[in-house]
Amino acid sequence: MNKLSERARIIRLEQTTSTMDETRALALSGAAHGTVVIAERQTKGRGRLGRDFFSPKGSGLYMSIVLKPDELFHDEHSSGSSNTAITAFAGLCVCEAIQKVFNIDAKIKWVNDVLVNDKKVCGILTEALVNQTGVFAFILGIGVNVFAPPEGFPDEIKNRAGAVCPGESHGDTDKIVLRDKLAAEIINQVLHAPVPGEAELFARYRQKLSMLGKNITVTQGGESFNAVALDIDGEGRLIVRKDNGELEALLHGDVSVRI
Ligand code: BTN
Secondary structure, three states: OOOOOOOOEEEEEEEEOOHHHHHHHHHHOOOOOOEEEEEEEEOOOEOHHHOEOOOOOOOEEEEEEEEOHHHHOOOOOOOOOOHHHHHHHHHHHHHHHHHHHHOOOOEEEOOOEEEEOOEEEEEEEEEEEEEOOEEEEEEEEEEEEOOEOOOOOOOOOOOOEOOOOOOEOOOOHHHHHHHHHHHHHHHHHHHHOOOOOHHHHHHHHHHHEOOOOOEEEEEEOOEEEEEEEEEEOOOOOEEEEEOOOOEEEEOOOEEEEOO
16 A cells, blocks of 8 residues: 555455445444545445445455544534535545546546546445434445456446446456555545535535536436536535526436436
C-alpha cells in the first residue's frame, strides 16, 4: 500500500459476508474513527436499495470505514452530518484517488456511483449508526471494480458495469500492488482531505457529474419518468425538468442517461 494515514487501523479479511456488517459490529463495540475493514471477497456484498454488490475475489476493492461525525467534520464550515454529504464527499475522494493512482478522469453519476468511460466502476454506500443522542458513527462502504472480474460481470449488470483498468488481474503482483495503492489513496483522502462546507462540497460534486444537461430517466419506487438533468442544489438534490415542464428536486432515486 501507499504510505497510510496514521489515523487508519486496517483489518484485512480473506472473505466475509459484507464489510458493512464487520465494520458495523466493530463500531457498535467502540471502534475508533478510521477503523477500516477490507475483504478480498464478499459473499453478500450489498448496495443501495437492498441490491447485491458483485464482489468476486482478485479483481475488486471492497472496504468499509468507521467515521465519527465529530472527527470528520473539523469545523463549523464543514458539511452537516448527512449520509448525502458523506456519500458525495466519498465520491470526490474516489475520483481524486483514481486520478492520482491511474491518471484517469473518473466522473460521478448521481447519487453514489463513480464512472469511467460511462461504466460504473465504483459504488458507495453510507449507513448511519444512531443512539439516543443522534448519529454516533457512519459506516462508509466503498466497492471498486479495479480490474475485470475473471468470470465477467453477471448478466444483470454487464451493460452498465466496468473496471477502472482494462483486463483481468490474473493475480499479478504488480496489479495487486496497484489495487492496494488505490485503497491507501482512498483511505488517506477520506481521513485527511478537509470536508468542505455543503456549498463548496456540492459545487465540487457538480463539476464531476456526468449527466448535467442530458436526457435522463428517473426511477423512484417502481415508477419512472423522463426528464432533463439541470443542476445540483446546495443540499445535493438533483434538479430536473420533467417533460411537462415542471421542475423537481430529487433527494433519491435511480437515474439513467437516455441515448
Ligand atoms: C451501490 O452501488 O449501491 C453501493 C455499493 C457499495 C459496495 C460496497 S463494497 C464494500 C462495502 N460492503 C458492502 O457490502 N457494500 C459496500
